[in-house]
């Protein structure tokens with residue numbers, strides 16, 4: 123459920139017309155709906171209200187500080203995967219004691235930065251990282267709370283690039299080895315404290331079963347750890363709940379919660395969830411303007427001013443995003459590829475799509491672009507990155523200015539003292 127709807131055939135974000143926003147900011151522009159973000163966040167908090175829990179929004183899905191501010195003000199926590207994300211979360215007013223730090227490649231500098239800011243816990247993904255965490259904590263004369271991210275070898279039945287809980291994936295430690303690491307840490311690593319177990323098996327899951335299968339394995343580990351006298355307080359189930367892009371029918375957070383609450387009854391833990399896509403995905407759209415219509419030898423192309431550098435998901439995963447006209451005047455339909463201006467054949471937003479035939483200058487909305495949209499964008503082909511806007515009731519705020527050409531070379535330097543001809 124989201125608040126991008128047509129009023130008199132014009133697409134609106136809440137009470138603001140998309141055309142008005144595009145006029146103000148130019149295109150391409152990401153438009154988010156504050157009400158939708160709040161509604162999706164609340165779907166999680168209310169689904170788990172009967173049990174101790176913490177919702178740690180996954181920053182990488184959409185890391186604009188105004189988006190993070192929205193959840194920080196609701197008392198939410200954050201799941202981060204880099205020092206940069208911690209910096210953003212703190213800028214947005216996050217409570218560091220509600221931040222969990224995941225990722226396989228945390229550097230010593232990143233660990234240090236997070237320790238100094240007193241985050242809730244580190245989700246450790248390898249034996250070497252565990253030792254690095256202990257050594258850094260020792261150097262700083264601190265105690266670091268940690269969970270081990272368990273790799274349960276469960277197939278999340280999603281795109282291979284976003285499966286993370288299979289043996290062949292780089293993430294986490296398999297349960298038997300994880301057990302050994304916890305015990306080793308307890309006996310030998312004096313500057314780290316085991317407080318949780320973490321498990322995140324992938325993204326865009328549309329079924330509950332893989333979550334519950336993974337949970338069964340983490341529960342087993344939890345009981346072994348407690349048997350060894352470890353005080354495990356947190357069970358972090360990661361994120362991964364899918365959304366509807368096309369015809370998917372993912373479970374509602376309340377159904378997911380029912381199953382999880384049932385399966386964790388009596389465990390005496392605080393549950394942590396790290397939703398990203400389920401909160402932000404359908405809370406944002408990418409608005410783009412048609413530059414040219416081109417009839418190729420075999421295909422129609424709608425060439426727009428957004429491209430794979432703005433929204434990488436179609437190119438990267440072959441993802442489907444619905445494309446809608448901003449002014450729905452009931453034009454006759456065509457089948458076309460909607461493509462950007464980048465010099466790659468992989469640069470497309472939609473392939474063989476039936477859409478109302480647009481004309482140059484028309485605005486189109488790429489739907490469900492609120493998660494892994496702007497946050498994955500780049501400057502490839504030296505294209506300034508898009509503006510971002512937050513619609514809020516009848517008002518809207520520019521929450522990121524469009525990049526200027528001068529931003530493209532910020533930090534770059536000509537070589538001094540080289541003489542040309």
Ligand SMILES: *Cc1c(COP(=O)(O)O)cnc(C)c1O
Nearest residue numbers: 180224325361362396397398399
């Ligand atoms: C990416 C990620 C998430 C969020 O995943 P979604 O599918 O967007 O909910 C949560 N936890 C970890 C560790 C992640 O890497």
